[in-house]
Amino acid sequence: MWNAFWQYIFIFLLLMVIAMPLGAYMYGAFFRKGAIDRFFSPVERVIYKLSGLRSQEEMSWKSYGAALLVVNVILLGLSYGLLRVQHVLPLNGGKAENMEPTLTFNTVISFMTNTNLQHYSGESGLSILSQMAVITMMMFTSAATGLAVAIALIRALSQKGKTIGNFYQDFVRANVRVLLPLSIVVTILLVAFGVPQTFSARMTVSTLEGGVQTLALGPVASLEAIKHLGTNGGGFFGANSSHPFENPHPLTNVIEMLSMWCIPAALPFTYGYAVKKRKQGWVLFATMFVLFILMLGVVYKAEQAGNPLFGKWGLTTDGGNMEGKEVRFGIPLSSLFTAITTSATTGSVNNMHDSLTPIGGLVPLALMMLNNVFGGDGVGFVNILMYAMIAVFLSGLMVGRTPEFLGRKIEPKEMKLIVVALLVHPLIILAPSAFALMTHMGTEAISNPGFHGISQVVYEFTSSAANNGSGFEGLKDNTPFWNISTGMVMLLGRYLSIIAMLAVAGSLVKKQPVPETAGTFRTDTATFGVILFATVFIIGALTFFPVLILGPVAEYLTIR
Amino acid sequence: MRAIRFALLMIVLFGLGYPAAMTGLAQLIFPHQANGSIIYENGKPVASELIGQPFQRDGYFHGRPSSIQYDASASGSPNYGPSNKELAERMKKDAEQWLNKVPGKEKNEIPIDLITNSGSGLDPHISPAAALFQVPMVAKATGLSEQRLTRLVKEHIEGRALGVFGEPRVNVVRLNMAVQKLVEERSQRNES
Incomplete structure (x- = not known):
């Protein structure tokens, strides 16, 4: 108990030590002309020159969104091609076959949308070249896409005009100024603790008992670094970050957790600098942090208490629920990883979520349903701002005043777009889950019968919709039905809300800011934090309680 | 373009x-x-210090259950949910086996990590309690004394990183290499 407490306290402190300066750094990297600009500009000019992008003019929200979609679609197409012919390409020491069409469809969407749902196993399903040129590359570009959207929205809230920035510029800066330098540092740290980084795919050892053991290897550390920094989450190996080569040591576990948490946690501070309301950045951060702590408490307590059935079978209940967990992490670091990976919608796992206790498994599910407790790189912060505007709107309705956010009136046009983005999420979770549970195509995949099977199906679609990518991995999901359905859900979950929020940005940037008066509803106070918390909680609860009762809660009641 | x-x-x-x-x-x-942190013995690769191996003989300490039998060209667990009947069957079966291998113990004395599948199926570690639990079995099969083996286990306990992070643990491959060395040393002494 106390050990877990201290581990958590130290990690929270480390997060603050990293996130606050990183927030300031990202403000400098995206919004100011200064030392950061001078340092990176030469590299970026080469990129612009080689791709023939002569000038970086400001764009309207429509051209910004169009550029975003064009780049994403081209990367999808190129990656699809690479995976379909990987067998004949170089660097295929593991002899991976060409990927099957529906699985390729699922995989390229999964990585381009920053989801990283994996219906294949990296050891056998991908060549080393595919791990690099498709997977690692998309881990950069999808995270940069998300960051660009957040920067565009913040820009819209901090300036007045018709444009929200240049997509290529934001995208390149996100890659070159933020993701790449951090990835290089994290890669070297991970290798130092034992994460492999080599081009050879296999190594054979003769074991102590005289057998033969084949080890899968590869450029793991470079993927692992951006996998977390980019809140991607797709493992090099099937077992993801529970694999000793992906996450060999308690300290690599700490590095990976901080890597996936630092950019989402830093963005509220970047925002605070950009809109010149640092207090409001703090309010957003603190609200998310409180939600996070509550969820972490639940999963830790449930896992530490263990599976009640163990006791009924006459086995020990000391040591908690270690099924699907690694000894080096134990209950505390496994629970924390689970909470962070589903908050920051990364989706890497250091323990098997399918084997969590019912209430322990409810937590990652609920965090992905909320989809805004920090959230993934960029898009998570966009979701937080979306909820903040809803909270402002609701408060405005209650006191009968025109709702304003940072001096910009929130009017029906913005609210309609926001409501679309808000409602898409439950729709693309609940509708396909219901469909899957009604058909053989869906139910045949269930590996854990009973109420847990409902959780498996709902988890798969929730993870796809939230662009998380973790799974209740017992689900036998490499079938055309699951590949195509979750592929569609990932696309809708990613791009509909991105387009809607870019449209909101395009609309807000044109508004004449109204001066703040004594009557202005303040959004940088603890009161607003409480309202925001309640908004998130009530909307989430109203939408998802019924399905949570059918899955995890029902399972809990049957094994209690 | x-x-x-x-x-x-x-x-x-x-x-x-x-x-x-x-x-x-x-x-x-x-x-x-x-x-891959490979350990070489006489120039030959015998293990990665990070990847567990499937130990079956009583003369070695055993790692955790692995549905993939520590095949490191793959990874993963059976993903049993907490209410899955197959989880119950597997745990009860493994518990029976442990009671046969280590007589005189009660079912609820078996450390939990010895009857639960790790997430990766390649977990190189067990808890110190799980290593100490197996000392009688290894002592009987190797002829080494329980005191010597207990001391060996204690020497192989890795503490929490920086005194805070992670859990105390024993690397099973490293421990078994040490056991093997003791056995070889003893047979050389007996010969000479």
Whole structure:
């Protein structure tokens, strides 16, 4: 108990030590002309020159969104091609076959949308070249896409005009100024603790008992670094970050957790600098942090208490629920990883979520349903701002005043777009889950019968919709039905809300800011934090309680 | 057209350049780790210090249950949910086996990590309690004394990182290499 407490306290402190300066750094990297600009500009000019992008003019929200979609679609197409012919390409020491069409469809969407749902196993399903040129590359570009959207929205809230920035510029800066330098540092740290980084795919050892053991290897550390920094989450190996080569040591576990948490946690501070309301950045951060702590408490307590059935079978209940967990992490670091990976919608796992206790498994599910407790790189912060505007709107309705956010009136046009983005999420979770549970195509995949099977199906679609990518991995999901359905859900979950929020940005940037008066509803106070918390909680609860009762809660009641 | 050039450049920079540069750097600074932390004995690779091995004989300490039998060209667990009947069957069966291998113990004395599948199926570690639990079995099969083996286990306990992070643990492969060494030393003494 106390050990877990201290581990958590130290990690929270480390997060603050990293996130606050990183927030300031990202403000400098995206919004100011200064030392950061001078340092990176030469590299970026080469990129612009080689791709023939002569000038970086400001764009309207429509051209910004169009550029975003064009780049994403081209990367999808190129990656699809690479995976379909990987067998004949170089660097295929593991002899991976060409990927099957529906699985390729699922995989390229999964990585381009920053989801990283994996219906294949990296050891056998991908060549080393595919791990690099498709997977690692998309881990950069999808995270940069998300960051660009957040920067565009913040820009819209901090300036007045018709444009929200240049997509290529934001995208390149996100890659070159933020993701790449951090990835290089994290890669070297991970290798130092034992994460492999080599081009050879296999190594054979003769074991102590005289057998033969084949080890899968590869450029793991470079993927692992951006996998977390980019809140991607797709493992090099099937077992993801529970694999000793992906996450060999308690300290690599700490590095990976901080890597996936630092950019989402830093963005509220970047925002605070950009809109010149640092207090409001703090309010957003603190609200998310409180939600996070509550969820972490639940999963830790449930896992530490263990599976009640163990006791009924006459086995020990000391040591908690270690099924699907690694000894080096134990209950505390496994629970924390689970909470962070589903908050920051990364989706890497250091323990098997399918084997969590019912209430322990409810937590990652609920965090992905909320989809805004920090959230993934960029898009998570966009979701937080979306909820903040809803909270402002609701408060405005209650006191009968025109709702304003940072001096910009929130009017029906913005609210309609926001409501679309808000409602898409439950729709693309609940509708396909219901469909899957009604058909053989869906139910045949269930590996854990009973109420847990409902959780498996709902988890798969929730993870796809939230662009998380973790799974209740017992689900036998490499079938055309699951590949195509979750592929569609990932696309809708990613791009509909991105387009809607870019449209909101395009609309807000044109508004004449109204001066703040004594009557202005303040959004940088603890009161607003409480309202925001309640908004998130009530909307989430109203939408998802019924399905949570059918899955995890029902399972809990049957094994209690 | 410019977007296509831009996309191709992204593949070259982040899909090829970055991993290649990192591989070069890693091979230069940390060659042992970068190639899988392989332990060599008489020039032959016998293990990775990070990957568990399937120990079946009573003369060795055993690792955790693994549905893939520590096949490190794959990874993963059976993903049993807490209410799955197959989980119950497997745990009860493993518990019976442990009671046969280590007589005189009660069912609820078996450390939990010895009857639960790890997440990776390749977990190289067990808890100190799980190692100490197996001392009678290894002592009987090797003829080494229980005191000597207990001391050996205690020497092999890795503490929490920086005194705070992670859990105390024993690397089963390293422990068994030490057991093997003791057995060999003793047989050499007996011969001479």
